[in-house]
Every structure is written in structure tokens, then in C-alpha cells.
Amino acid sequence: MDSILIEGGNALQGEVQITGAKNSALKLMVAALLSDDPVTLTNMPELADTGFLAHLMRHLGAEVAIGPTGTMQICAKSLGEPVAPYDLVRKMRATFNVLGPLLARKGRAQVSLPGGCAIGARPVDLHLQALTALGAQIDLREGYAYAKAPDGLTGAKISFPFVSVGATEHAMLAAVLAKGETELLNAAREPEILDLAKLLNAMGARIKNAGQASIQITGVEKLHGTTYAVVSDRIEAGTYALAAAACPNSDVLVRNCVPSDLDALWAVMQRADIDVQMGETSVRIRRGPERLRAVDLETQAWPGFPTDLQAQFMALMTLADGASIIRETIFENRFMHAPELSRLGADISVHGREAVVRGVTGLTGAPVMATDLRASVSLVIAGLAAKGQTRVSRIYHLDRGFQNLEANFTALGANIRRVKDD
Ligand code: EPZ
Numbered sequence: 316m317d318s319i320l321i322e323g324g325n326a327l328q329g330e331v332q333i334t335g336a337k338n339s340a341l342k343l344m345v346a347a348l349l350s351d352d353p354v355t356l357t358n359m360p361e362l363a364d365t366g367f368l369a370h371l372m373r374h375l376g377a378e379v380a381i382g383p384t385g386t387m388q389i390c391a392k393s394l395g396e397p398v399a400p401y402d403l404v405r406k407m408r409a410t411f412n413v414l415g416p417l418l419a420r421k422g423r424a425q426v427s428l429p430g431g432c433a434i435g436a437r438p439v440d441l442h443l444q445a446l447t448a449l450g451a452q453i454d455l456r457e458g459y460a461y462a463k464a465p466d467g468l469t470g471a472k473i474s475f476p477f478v479s480v481g482a483t484e485h486a487m488l489a490a491v492l493a494k495g496e497t498e499l500l501n502a503a504r505e506p507e508i509l510d511l512a513k514l515l516n517a518m519g520a521r522i523k524n525a526g527q528a529s530i531q532i533t534g535v536e537k538l539h540g541t542t543y544a545v546v547s548d549r550i551e552a553g554t555y556a557l558a559a560a561a562c563p564n565s566d567v568l569v570r571n572c573v574p575s576d577l578d579a580l581w582a583v584m585q586r587a588d589i590d591v592q593m594g595e596t597s598v599r600i601r602r603g604p605e606r607l608r609a610v611d612l613e614t615q616a617w618p619g620f621p622t623d624l625q626a627q628f629m630a631l632m633t634l635a636d637g638a639s640i641i642r643e644t645i646f647e648n649r650f651m652h653a654p655e656l657s658r659l660g661a662d663i664s665v666h667g668r669e670a671v672v673r674g675v676t677g678l679t680g681a682p683v684m685a686t687d688l689r690a691s692v693s694l695v696i697a698g699l700a701a702k703g704q705t706r707v708s709r710i711y712h713l714d715r716g717f718q719n720l721e722a723n724f725t726a727l728g729a730n731i732r733r734v735k736d737d
Contacts, residue, residue, distance in 0.1 A: 316370050318708040319721065321681055321698035324379040326564040329717055329727045332508060333552045333572045334360040334718050335385065335545030338623075341409040343514050343545060344368050348377060348416040350518055359385045359545055363714045364407055371403040371410050390540075391575070397424040400427025401458060404429055407715075411439055412481065413548045414460060415489030418451055421461040428455070433651060433686035440498040441475055441482035448473045449489050449497070470495035478503045478616040479527065483530075484511055486558035490532040491520040497532040504528060505617040510546040517541040519598035550574040550623040551717060553597070555579065555693055556726070557627040560589045560598040560607070561634065567727060570597045579620040583628070586610045587635065609637030609674050614645050626652045626693035632702060633661035635674035642669050652690035655683040659694075659701050680705040688716040693721070699729055 335358035344365065347354035359365065359379075367377040369387070376395035378386045397417040404410040404427040414681030417424035428439065439460075443453055446462065448471040454461045468642040469495045475484055478554045483503040488511075490497035502508070504526055518541050521533040552572035557580075558569035574593040576579070581591045581598070588608045592600040609632060614622040622645040633656055634638040641647045650670050658681045662673040680703035685691040697703030707713075710733070713720055724731045 316708065316736050317710055317733050318641050318706050318736050319710050319713070320732055320734050321695065321699040321705045321707070323387060323698050323703065324704060325562065325699070325704040325728050325730055327559045327562050327729060328566050329723070330568045330570055331555045331723050331727060332570050333547050334358070336366055336507060336510070336550070337362055337716050339510040340365055340545045340551070341368055342390060342412060342507065342511050342544065344372065344382045344387070345409070345412045345416060346511060346514055346518070348372065348375070348391045348394070348413060349419060349488065350538040350540055351604035352641045353388050353390040354518065354584040355386065355388045355542040356541050357386050357542065357544045358547070359387045360548065361385065362716060362718055363711065364409070364716065367407055368410060368560060371399060371413065374403055375399065375413065387592045394420060397421040397631055397674055399426040401427040401518055406604040408437060408481065408679070411442065412485050412488060414442070414462060415446055415485050418446065418462050418464050419489055419492040421524050422465055422467065425459055425461050427459050433648070441479045445473050445486035446483055446489055449486070449493050470497040470532070472500070472727045473482050473496045474500040475496060475502065477501070480507065483508055487511060487515065487522065487525070487530070487532065490534065491515050491522065491538065493534040495534055496532070499530040499532070500528070503616060506546055506549060506573070508628035514541070514543045515542055547572045549573065550598070550621065551579050553577050553621070553624045554627050554717070555723070556584070556598060556600045557624065557631050558696045559709070560584060560587070560602055561631045561696050563602065566599070567600045568597055568599045572596065572598060574598045579618060580624060583610055583620060587631070597620070606629065606634065606674070609635040609672070611640045613642040622646060622649060623689050625649060627696055628691045629653065629663070629670065629672055630656060630693040630696040630700070632672040632673060633663070633678060633697060637674055639674070640669060641670045641672060644668065650694045651686045655685055655690070655694055656697055659697050659705065661697070677702060679703050682706040682708065684708040688712045692717060699724065699731070712719060
């Protein structure tokens with residue numbers, strides 16, 4: 316297995332180019348299952364997760380051609396048996412979203428339940444409720460969802476008891492080919508939802524008000540192929556912005572992003588005394604040698620502060636002047652990075668869903684490891700800001716969601732490299 320070795324203490328300076336969003340790309344790939352025609356996705360990130368989903372889609376009978384420059388073409392003309400086995404679903408929850416499209420296309424499907432993960436139990440009850448409301452009959456046994464809709468799916472009014480990105484996307488993916496009208500209430504509003512609706516509409520779907528809490532969908536009989544560019548990854552952009560903010564005397568231009576997708580992050584960073592200058596498709600982050608100000612934070616569904624940047628923000632606060640209270644409201648167990656950050660000298664105490672981070676004047680490199688993607692990258696950020704050597708192991712998590720991470724940080728002036736473990 317590989318590790319990442321960091322000699323911390325360098326300022327970050329220069330430019331970094333952001334790729335297409337992982338969490339959008341995965342759902343856009345699934346959407347391609349809804350048409351007989353080829354769907355071409357551009358601005359695709361090259362990640363372990365997209366490769367893994369491509370593997371499942373091929374298993375389902377889709378042809379998936381991965382081009383050299385962030386292009387992927389998917390043709391789901393001749394789908395085979397609609398069965399997504401445990402081994403192809405368990406590693407990644409987004410794979411569960413094939414259930415709705417398979418039901419819509421084949422009238423039946425058998426998809427393994429994804430199970431829990433490091434950040435919490437993460438059930439799929441809202442996904443199943445939405446599909447049931449659309450007329451699916453679902454039976455859970457032996458770790459699988461066995462679903463059928465012999466007469467097709469029918470539009471319905473679905474009111475989510477709380478906001479779920481995955482369930483909103485799943486309902487959209489199933490409802491676009493359902494008969495009649497569907498209304499989703501208390502829907503998620505994340506930019507990835509809007510991206511999915513834009514692709515589906517480009518394929519001939521009729522979705523209105525995606526990106527708002529109430530979405531209306533008029534079912535159509537068929538979707539056609541199209542070419543579509545994946546939205547830029549707001550979490551990758553925020554991660555580089557926070558890395559720049561963590562290293563004194565940094566000046567980094569984050570390019571090919573949608574700055575307005577991260578207003579909640581910029582507001583908090585500005586309160587911490589970081590200079591943030593937004594352009595149309597880029598954002599410049601500057602900070603001087605002084606310590607940052609500690610600020611409190613609560614994660615929230617869009618347009619609040621994203622849970623996928625909470626770990627990275629905690630890394631930043633470990634060196635701030637004062638105490639910061641960080642509250643995680645989306646996932647019940649998303650502070651796995653806290654004890655690892657403490658190994659570098661951070662002062663963090665966790666009480667349930669709240670962490671108190673008391674800023675220290677310096678971190679010192681140490682061996683660390685993490686159990687999920689965003690936690691891993693928070694350790695990289697802390698390592699970049701620490702004195703001495705940090706070894707981050709189990710970096711397959713990073714490869715799931717960050718393309719060219721070491722190369723990008725090296726280009727910004729960091730001393731970082733990938734090594735083989737003994
Ligand atoms: C998506 O997960 C993202 N993953 C997550 O990113 C992200 O953290 C999350 O949205 C929130 O923004 C992908 O898009 C692949 P949810 P998702 O359904 O859709 C509970 C990353 O690091 N819930 O909005 O699974 C759930 O347990 C990942 O890139 C139910 O109880 O998130 C959580 O507490 C991590 N029942 C809350 O809702 C359900 O049926 C919100 O989860 C569904 C969700």
C-alpha cells in the first residue's frame with residue numbers, strides 16, 4: 316500500500332486547476348443507464364470511485380469507454396440482468412442509485428444494500444420510500460433490495476422528512492421515466508442536484524426547479540443521448556483553498572471552479588482573517604504570516620457549510636488563535652480525523668456531534684492514517700502546515716476523490732510525495 320510523505324512548513328503559491336465533481340459525476344454516470352443512446356460526459360474526474368462505478372455499469376451491460384482527457388462515453392442500449400451484486404456495491408454508496416434507473420428500464424432489479432461506513436450508519440430508507448411511492452414493490456432480504464414495478468413507475472408526491480442528497484437524486488432518476496407528475500418536497504438543493512437535473516433535461520427529461528426545495532418532474536417515455544460537462548468540484552476547490560489558508564504566506568489561485576457554490580466557506584474563511592477574492596471561475600486565497608482567528612462552524616445542507624469540508628476546516632483551526640467549536644449536523648460519526656490531528660499536536664476534544672478545537676502555536680509531523688476521504692485530506696493539510704515529516708497512510712481513500720493530489724501540491728511549492736510502504 317502507498318503512503319504520502321510530507322515535509323511541512325512551505326508556503327503554497329501558484330495556481331491549481333479543479334476537476335469535475337466526483338459526487339456529481341457518479342450520479343451523471345448512473346443517469347446514462349436511462350437511455351438507449353450514448354451519453355458523453357466531459358470534464359470527468361479520473362478517480363478510483365468513477366472507475367469502480369464504471370465496472371458496475373459494465374457488469375449491468377452498459378458499454379463504458381473512458382477517453383484520454385476527462386471524457387467518458389456510456390451506452391446502455393443492451394442492458395443485461397438487472398442485478399448489482401454485493402462486491403460491486405459495498406465499496407461505494409453511490410452505486411445503490413442504479414436501483415431506480417434499472418427499475419425504470421427493466422421493470423425489476425436486485426441491488427445489494429450498501430451497508431454502513433466510517434462516517435456513520437448511512438441508511439437508505441428514504442431512497443426506498445421514494446421508490447415505493449413511485450409504485451415499486453421492494454422486498455429486503457439477504458442483504459439485497461429486490462424491487463419490481465411490472466406496470467412501470469407512476470408519478471407521486473414525495474415529501475422527504477429531512478434533506479438527503481442521495482435520496483433526492485434517486486427519486487429524480489426514477490421519476491423522469493415514470494408516468495405522470497412527480498413532486499419532491501423538502502428536496503436537497505446542492506449544486507450536484509442541479510447538475511443532475513441539467514443532464515437529465517438535456518436528455519429530454521422535464522424537471523423544473525431543481526436546486527430548490529420543491530422539484531416538479533413530468534415523466535416522459537424515453538430519454539435520448541447527449542454530451543454534457545460535469546460541474547466543477549466544489550469540495551476539491553474548497554480543499555485547496557483551505558490548504559492555502561493553513562500555510563502562512565500562501566497565495567493560491569484556484570481555477571476552473573464555481574466560486575458561488577462555496578459562499579458559506581468564503582464567509583467563514585473571511586471571518587478567520589483570510590483574504591478571499593472571488594472571480595467568475597476562480598478564487599484567489601491569500602494569507603500572511605500572522606495566526607488566523609478561530610471561528611465556530613456548523614455543517615448544514617446546502618446552502619450551509621458542507622460536511623465534506625468540515626475535516627479540512629478543522630485542520631485549519633488547529634493552528635488558529637483561540638478556540639473554535641465545530642458542530643457536525645449531517646453525519647453522526649464524522650470526527651474520525653480528530654484523534655489523528657491530535658497526533659500532530661492539535662488540541663481537540665470531541666463531545667458527541669461537537670468538537671472543541673483549541674488553537675496551538677505549532678504542529679509537528681507524525682505518522683497518521685484516516686478512515687475516509689475527507690478525513691485523509693485534512694491530515695494532508697495539517698501535514699503541510701506542520702513542522703517536520705508527516706506520513707499519511709491508507710491513502711487509497713484519497714485516490715477515491717482527489718485527482719493528481721501530490722502533483723497539484725508539488726506545483727504549489729509543497730514538499731510532498733507518494734511512497735510504497737515497506
Ligand atoms: C452525499 O452522500 C455525498 N456522497 C456525501 O459525500 C456528502 O457528505 C453528503 O451527500 C451530504 O452532502 C455522494 O454524493 C456520493 P445524504 P449521501 O443522503 O447522499 C441520512 C464524500 O466524502 N440518510 O444527504 O449519502 C444519512 O445517514 C461523501 O464525498 C438517512 O437516514 O448523503 C445522513 O446522516 C461522504 N436515510 C443524512 O441523511 C437515507 O435514506 C444526509 O445524507 C438517506 C440518508
